[in-house]
Amino acid sequence: DGGITQSPKYLFRKEGQNVTLSCEQNLNHDAMYWYRQDPGQGLRLIYYSQIVNDFQKGDIAEGYSVSREKKESFPLTVTSAQKNPTAFYLCASRRWGSYEQYFGPGTRLTVT
C-alpha cells in the first residue's frame, strides 16, 4: 500500500535535547512538507522541499532543520533552540502537477 509513514507516533524528550522526526513516503511524490499543530489550532508550515537536495523555510522555521537526501524521506530535527517544541507534527507530500497534499498520521512530541 502506498502512503506516508511517520514514526514514532508519540515521542518524549528532555528539554535541551535535539530530536529527529521521521517522514517516509512511497507515493513517488516530489514535494514534501512539515507542519506543526498546536492544541485547538490549524496547521503552520515549518519547511518544505520540492526536489531532492533542496528545501525552503516556511512560516515558523526557527529552531528546526530538515534534509532531503532521498526523494522518499524528509526528516525534521527539532533543535534545542526551538522555544516551545511540544506540539503535533504532520508531514505531507504532493505529486508534481497536482495541488492536493496528502498527510501522514503525525507525531506527537512532548518536551519536558
Place this chain on the structure above:
Amino acid sequence: AQKITQTQPGMFVQEKEAVTLDCTYDTSDPSYGLFWYKQPSSGEMIFLIYQGSYDQQNATEGRYSLNFQKARKSANLVISASQLGDSAMYFCAMREGDTAGNKLTFGGGTRVLVKP
C-alpha cells in the same frame, strides 16, 4: 490580516441532515485554490475537496460540495446526509500562486459533532 477565517469553532448536526461549514479567505493573487481537510480524533488530515480560482463549476466529491463565491471570498463546505463518522475537526486551507511550492495556509478549524 487572517488569510483564512473559520468563524464557527464548533457545531452540532443531527444525523442525516446537511451541514454547512463557513470559510472566508483573503488573497490578492488571481491564481489560488481552496481545500477542505477532515481531522478525526486520531489526528491524521484527510483531504476532502479542492476548488481552484479559475474553476467554473463548484467542486463536488460524493457527499461533499464546495460552495465557492468568489466575489464574497468564501468557500463553504457542505456535507450532505451527515453520518456519525463525520464527527471531526474540519479545516479550510488555501494555496496562493502557481510557484513557491504550493504552500498551504490553514484556518483555525471547526469542530463538528453529529448527533444520532
